[in-house]
Amino acid sequence: EIVLTQSPGTLSLSPGERATLSCRASQSVSSNSLAWYQQKHGQAPRLLMYGASSRATGIPDRFSGSGSGTEFTLTISRLEPEDFAVYYCQQYGSSPETFGPGTKVDIK
Amino acid sequence: EVQVVESGGGLVQPGRSLRLSCTASGFNFGAYAMSWVRQAPGKGLEWVGFIRSKAFGGTTDYAASVKGRFTISRDDSKSIAYLQMNSLKTEDTAVYYCTRGMDGYTGYDDYWGQGTLVTVS
Numbered sequence: 277e278i279v280l281t282q283s284p285g286t287l288s289l290s291p292g293e294r295a296t297l298s299c300r301a302s303q304s305v306s307s308n309s310l311a312w313y314q315q316k317h318g319q320a321p322r323l324l325m326y327g328a329s330s331r332a333t334g335i336p337d338r339f340s341g342s343g344s345g346t347e348f349t350l351t352i353s354r355l356e357p358e359d360f361a362v363y364y365c366q367q368y369g370s371s372p373e374t375f376g377p378g379t380k381v382d383i384k
Numbered sequence: 385e386v387q388v389v390e391s392g393g394g395l396v397q398p399g400r401s402l403r404l405s406c407t408a409s410g411f412n413f414g415a416y417a418m419s420w421v422r423q424a425p426g427k428g429l430e431w432v433g434f435i436r437s438k439a440f441g442g443t444t445d446y447a448a449s450v451k452g453r454f455t456i457s458r459d460d461s462k463s464i465a466y467l468q469m470n471s472l473k474t475e476d477t478a479v480y481y482c483t484r485g486m487d488g489y490t491g492y493d494d495y496w497g498q499g500t501l502v503t504v505s
Contacts, residue, residue: 311492313429320481320496321421321429332494364429368492372447375421375429 278303278367280376288384295352297379299365304345306369312341312350315378316361324363325350355381386410386495390482393500396472404500406465406482413463414438417485419493420456420467422478432480435465437488445490450476472504 279302289295299310308328313321323332325341328348338353352359360383365376392404406418419434433446435456444456455468465482479501483493 309491313493315429320498321493322496323492323494326486326492326494366429366431366492368490371445373419373431373434373490375431378428 277372278305278370278374280365280367280374282363282365282376282379284379285377286380286382288382289355290384291355291357293355295350295355295359295381297350297352297363297381299343299348299350299376301346301348301367305348305367308344309367309369310341310343310348311366311368313364313366314359314361315364321364352381386484388482388484388495388497390480390497390500393480393502395503395505398472398474398504400472401468401470402472402502403469404467404480404482404502406467406497408463408465408482408484411484414460415488417488417490418456418458418465419483419485419490420465421481421483421493421496422476423481423499424475424478427478430478432467434485434490436485436490439488469502472502474504476502477504478502 281300283298310328312325315321329341362378387409417436420432435444453471458465479499481499482497484495
């Protein structure tokens with residue numbers, strides 16, 4: 277099983293600042309099969325990125341993903357008020373699919 | 385508009401069974417894999433399992449924590465996926481989300497329902 281580790285656990289930033297979230301895998305993720313999800317309190321998760329760097333439909337271009345192998349990054353270039361949420365990475369290239377523990381981005 | 389709606393959650397005693405349903409609309413249900421993901425109160429996301437489309441044999445896979453107790457099935461004529469949960473444990477308490485896979489095989493989850501709460505107590 278591929279274990280995903282996300283850092284930091286909590287990121288405290290102000291609107292307009294840049295957010296950099298990390299996701300590290302215990303072994304190489306097949307074909308960069310890495311996705312990112314955003315979850316706001318009381319809501320279902322929403323797909324942001326897939327294939328490590330492709331934005332899902334309707335996701336603004338301030339969100340970008342990068343990385344390969346075992347190291348992946350989600351960057352939010354300028355935080356908007358609606359971006360404060362919990363972010364999860366997921367690998368779907370190997371069974372079982374696994375999620376990281378999440379990074380909470382909150383308002384400083 | 386793509387929609388998936390879960391139903392069937394509730395309070396159930398340990399050792400009993402419960403069946404969740406996931407009703408889909410707005411897309412060709414039979415062409416996609418469907419998955420279940422759960423989230424215990426205040427915790428992160430946990431993949432439960434998936435069922436592939438008939439084109440990929442309708443095969444299933446499960447997390448180790450539920451294998452042998454949970455079964456996923458689908459009725460393409462009704463656009464419904466099911467999660468049959470047997471021998472429930474208190475640690476199965478969670479919000480259960482139904483998701484659509486990126487294609488018929490599996491992959492990332494591009495649409496999620498709002499979830500249904502299962503409480504085992």
